[in-house]
Amino acid sequence: MNFCSDCGNAVIKKIPEGDNRERHVCVTCEVIHYQNPKVIAGVLPIYGDQILLCKRSIEPRHGFWTLPAGFLENGESSLDGALRECVEEANAHVVNPELYALFDIPQINQVYVFYRAHLAEPVFGPSSESSEVALFSEADIPWSELAFPVVELALDHFLKDRQTGDFLVKHEQIQRPWRSRRNP
Ligand SMILES: [Zn+2]
Known part of the structure; x- marks a missing residue:
């Protein structure tokens, strides 16, 4: 995933606060894009x-x-x-x-x-x-x-x-x- 499906801006991989693994996080709107099986x-x-x-x-x-x-x-x-x-x-x-x-x-x-x-x-x-x-x-x-x-x-x-x-x-x-x- 390269771009946010909510706002279209770039996403980065980082561990959100309170989480324990890397997620795709939008740098602009800060939505966390979880990916699951x-x-x-x-x-x-x-x-x-x-x-x-x-x-x-x-x-x-x-x-x-x-x-x-x-x-x-x-x-x-x-x-x-x-x-x-x-x-x-x-x-x-x-x-x-x-x-x-x-x-x-x-x-x-x-x-x-x-x-x-x-x-x-x-x-x-x-x-x-x-x-x-x-x-x-x-x-x-x-x-x-x-x-x-x-x-x-x-x-x-x-x-x-x-x-x-x-x-x-x-x-x-x-x-x-x-x-x-x-x-x-
Ligand atoms: Zn976004």
């Missing part, structure tokens, strides 16, 4: 024994497969954001969503929230963000072509939990560099 909400859409994945047609990770997920909008709950992303990216409406995973990635200031949910019908399709949308059985999941570590982690947990039917909510911190569990 972003929340990304997504869905793990299930149909029968298959999982819905989207092939990204945008950067980052163009051409790689992902679960529908995206940045929360202001005024939106994490669940509403997850369901919206599922419609926007996969043209899929899901039912019975349940909180499934919270993944922290402090190195890049992101928090992911995933919901398990079900497709009532196998209705979905490509979008401006996904060149392909498809259902995958466990044996067909493209582990080496997944877009992000959180996608692999969510799928890995889900497939293990499915063997017991016990889908406890997961909470993990993603380590970077990422060491894949499926593609060592």
